[in-house]
Amino acid sequence: MDGPGHTRVMQITPVDPADDRTAGDILALINTVLAVDAPENRRPVERSFRAELRQERPGMEVAYFAADDGGAFAGYLGIALLVGDNPHLAMAELMVHPDHRRRGIGTALLDHFAAYASERGRTDLVAGTLTTWGDGPRRPDTGANFLERNGFALALVNVHRRSRTDALDAETERRLWDQAVAAAADYEVRTWTGPAPDDLIESYCRLDAMTRTEVPSGDIQMEPERVDVERARAKEARYAAIHQVPVRAAAVHRATGEVAAYTDIHAYTDPEAVHAAQGITIVDPDHRGHRLGMLLKLANLRQLREHFPRVAEVWTENADVNDHMVAINDLLGYEAVDALSIYQRKLQA
Template sequence: MDIAEIGPDDHARMTEAAGLAATVRAADAPGGQPIIAAHFAAAIAHPRPGHRVHHYTAAIDDRVIGYLRLDVAPENPGTASGELLVHPAHRGEGHGTALLDHALAVCRAEDRRTLTFSTIYALDDGPQRSGDGTRFLERHGFTLALDLVRRRLPVHTPDDAAEQRLWDEALAASGDYEVRSWTGPVPDELLDAMCRMDAMILTQVPMGDLDMAPERVDPARFRAKEAVLAAHRMTPVHTVAVHRATGEVVAHTRVDVYDVPDARHGHVLITLVDPAHRGHRLGLLAKLANLRHLREHHPDVTELWTANAASNAPMIAVNERLGFAPVERIGIHQRAVGGGPDV
């Protein structure tokens, strides 16, 4: 097996890696959130601002059967997060271990202390999932650091009366606030406020046992992130809640949709309410307003996917009231890199 890093112009290997990812997702999580191959390949070609990223393929006779991504954020130089995939037909042959050994060697050479990978596994009463990735990581010394539950919502089949009651409830509790929705880049007059909300994410969202420093976001970096999102063939759909008395943005939700003709789903990237303004149903109000904007302006999107920490009871309650149904778990596993060979 040959492990090779994907170069910035190696579009053929990017496409092969994307095809492998789609195959693995379909096999390991049938009926789950699909991989959009064009987006996956574009994300390889265009790293997020400030991130140091390596992408590798593993090939047998020049046919890609494995993929490895290592991503280091500028605020967390000691931690590499990533993805390790092996074609279902080639599992149990040592390829995953070879890719993991390669990942650990890269981390040691770059002085990374911790390595994290995510896997999909089944809910107790959910659809079947292979669980191969979870078992593989556990055998190699990884432990679960953050447990997430992924949920799905059909966009165009609401209970109109029930949704109207939720809307009325949220409006009644949020009289001091107004919502504003749009598609695409953040308006200039909201840019500083959105930088503040973006930087707040890792301080407010449950992170389990992951030790992650919050992101530092200024207007230049925010705009660079928007440009990369567009290069990834995605468009953000935003709603914010604005405090009427101060004009301050105090809640934000975002759904990303794909600029790919056959894509029919989007995913909720974040919903966040400033702690000083909680208790006014702002999360519910923003999510409902964003859903209505999505239906009107992106009618081809038929389902939404979201993932929440299993411990995030308040946001889970909001999502379940909106009709999001649990489908599967996502485990983020981590281990110390260590100084010697993997055993």
């Protein structure tokens, strides 16, 4: 009861993310939650965020739901199902407005997620929540406690880190570069922005398909993604549609012409966006031990400065057990902020 004679009614309904008002409601909710729970974290870039909600995702089915609490947009649920591989997985993003918490809205959204996934044959539910990491800013423990109360178990911890693009002094950057170049004499560095060069795309696809199994995924079972040229080009078209520019560097093995490693950073076309997001960095297991990760990250940092001088900081996310990549990021000046703790719940098949 909200007051004498007034009953609060909460409803969960599917929403159309292409609707401008709905997109604005979701964006406002996310910004409010971040302002309360994680004020140090980056905010969504509005133009890209709105476009991303509208765009289809290659290899993925996405659905959105809103919780209406007495006429207020009180909660948001986004569900993603992988298509063509990993038919057991269902992933969710769930948020409740701070003014509407402790009213059962989160539980109702989580139940809706479970029912939606189960009806579509999914058995593994995955959802994340922000948590404190080390000596970083304090994060509420309510999200983790909520998931655990509802049968979820911690499966993976990804640590959020950020670095200024000028974090390295010139001497340190030059030393790291020279060391990496010396160790990678058998490789050529190729850099580009936007779509991958035609002569590298097939080799790039081969490596891209490894990311789900080579990058630590904790207790979450992941099958390789089926990536061919058509899928890769569809991903690139999506980035353009959501006003992001992939900034990429690859190490090409001189003897075979194969892409042995690559890294990417996602910059925004919005002139007001002063941050960028580090994407995947992967080295083919057969080509490790040549400092390719460090070499490519430095090459890409230089390229980012050249093409996007307004970008002041880069955010990245690494599994807490990914010691090698964390060590590289530490040398590059990244500092931990908080963590995205990813929880998993198994449903009966």
